[in-house]
Amino acid sequence: xxxxxxxxxxxxxxxxxxxxxxxxxxxxxxxxxxxxxxxxxxxxxxxxxxxxxxxxxxxxxxxxxxxxxxxxxxxxxxxxxxxxxxxxxxxxxxx
Numbered sequence: 001x002x003x004x005x006x007x008x009x010x011x012x013x014x015x016x017x018x019x020x021x022x023x024x025x026x027x028x029x030x031x032x033x034x035x036x037x038x039x040x041x042x043x044x045x046x047x048x049x050x051x052x053x054x055x056x057x058x059x060x061x062x063x064x065x066x067x068x069x070x071x072x073x074x075x076x077x078x079x080x081x082x083x084x085x086x087x088x089x090x091x092x093x094x095x
Contacts, residue, residue: 012047026067
């Protein structure tokens with residue numbers, strides 16, 4: 001028998017977004033050393049948007065918006081929070 005290795009699966013946009021935001025500090029209840037990953041986990045639903053499950057508290061949504069900054073949009077959908085990259089209105093336009 002041979003040990004064939006599987007080719008590496010490229011990271012999706014959702015995976016890249018999660019990697020960027022999971023360790024960002026989040027201000028929840030004045031507790032120190034809290035990160036997005038303490039309150040959310042990634043659900044692999046759509047490869048283009050990052051779906052997050054939040055099991056602990058609903059107040060995580062405004063704190064998450066503050067934590068991840070202006071480069072992402074945050075939407076609440078049923079049981080998930082959907083994070084996606086902001087799409088510029090005029091691609092390629094710079095001030």
